[in-house]
């Protein structure tokens with residue numbers, strides 16, 4: 001097991017953070033939360049990845065004690081801006097017991113997983129192992145070590161091809177690929193474990209996550225990521241000669257698919273709200289996370305062209321199997337549970353943040 005402190009802001013801030021990290025991470029001593037102390041001890045799996053790293057940043061900035069467990073398969077060490085990074089794999093049961101044995105966590109947030117849908121079709125075993133079996137492994141550790149708050153990254157892919165104007169959490173689950181199925185099975189396991197043990201959970205079903213942190217230090221970096229806004233930004237930057245719209249004959253106003261694009265910083269904030277919700281005794285909940293606002297593929301491409309000032313080449317290709325015409329979240333349940341309100345982040349703002357990040361990534365890798 002390798003441990004390392006994440007990078008941070010200024011020198012004094014880094015020293016303070018290091019002291020704080022060492023203070024909470026003293027091998028051999030089991031630490032419990034002090035009563036009356038609002039500082040929460042959280043294990044974040046996948047905290048070096050795109051979404052997890054934004055949550056780690058916000059939790060650390062809010063003064064919570066963060067331990068990240070990540071195998072760095074797609075995550076980046078430098079993305080862990082707060083707390084401590086333990087480099088290791090969720091499949092390693094002995095490692096999990098050691099990590100849980102040293103700190104009495106108040107909560108676990110589980111982001112780690114494999115996320116590329118086409119890959120899940122050709123390598124389903126990887127997805128059921130990493131997403132489903134490893135979630136079971138983590139749940140087992142939570143139960144053995146008395147950790148009773150669990151926040152899980154799920155996905156709109158559990159709905160499959162739902163063509164309602166707004167998809168509610170009551171929509172039947174009918175995933176059409178192993179990625180979605182692996183998440184649906186995880187959701188079911190979490191609910192079953194919670195029914196048998198004193199564990200409360202929040203499952204967040206994310207819609208289309210995009211953007212990057214305002215400070216420009218965090219963003220999407222996984223090599224296989226095929227998300228539309230990222231692909232459009234890469235095309236604007238000349239990293240791809242052209243991009244493809246998969247089908248423009250859908251029953252939508254401009255013929256292209258409509259999705260609910262959410263800014264990663266808003267999503268990260270919702271995780272802190274989920275934590276507060278569980279801390280205050282909230283009951284287990286499964287909630288969509290989306291703005292309830294649909295944008296078409298063409299609108300996204302126009303937004304990226306606009307913010308980049310580049311009129312890049314776009315071709316229209318065949319529809320892809322299993323792409324619903326429209327997938328937009330009903331979010332009333334999220335608003336009621338957390339008092340959450342969308343910040344009103346515009347598509348242009350999301351595109352600008354994504355483009356800034358992609359430029360930075362290009363500059364550091366070329």
Ligand SMILES: NC(=O)c1ccc[n+]([C@@H]2O[C@H](COP(=O)([O-])OP(=O)(O)OC[C@H]3O[C@@H](n4cnc5c(N)ncnc54)[C@H](O)[C@@H]3O)[C@@H](O)[C@H]2O)c1
Pocket residue numbers: 045046047048049050051052069070071072073074075076088089090091110111112113114115130134153154155156206207208209210221222227
């Ligand atoms: N990005 C999206 O649009 C989106 C949408 C819906 C749901 N989600 C879910 O959100 C979560 C995070 O997604 P992301 O976009 O940040 O992906 P990501 O690939 O950037 O992050 C995943 C992180 O988990 C780590 N990891 C993977 N397997 C591991 C293992 N076995 N042990 C330890 N660490 C491991 C990776 O190194 C990486 O840091 C995933 O569970 C994903 O299914 C993402």
